[in-house]
Amino acid sequence: FRSRYGRFDSRDGKNGWIADYRGLHHLRDGQWVSFPELGMFAGFKDYFQTRYFRVLDLGDSRALLLFPEKLAIFSALTKELAPLRLPEPAGRLGPWVSFERGPEGDVWLVGAKGVAHFF
Secondary structure, eight states: OOOSSOOOBOSSSSSEEEEETTEEEEEETTEEEEEGGGSTTTTOSSGGGGGGOEEEEEETTEEEEEOSSOEEEEETTTOOEEEEOOOTTGGGGOSEEEEEEOTTSOEEEEETTEEEEOO
């Protein structure tokens, strides 16, 4: 599978996720499954905002998705997208810019006004 726009993220080095303009793609046991309805451009009215769309592998065929206005967990098994409510003070970070996996496997959210440990 090739993608010029996405970055593959994997917790175990075998299974994982990538997002690009064609959809969200999950690699599990050597097989790719695509979810075109969840690509970089899905639901974005402003093309410029697509640069903020990111995906991190949570394991168990689940992915953490960063949209410009929300975070959500997607399950490849159930095909459900569940928005996450963020506790304060995360709301004070401003608009989401990115997220990254820390060295211990934890997740850090990056906002326009600061950084917060998420889980």
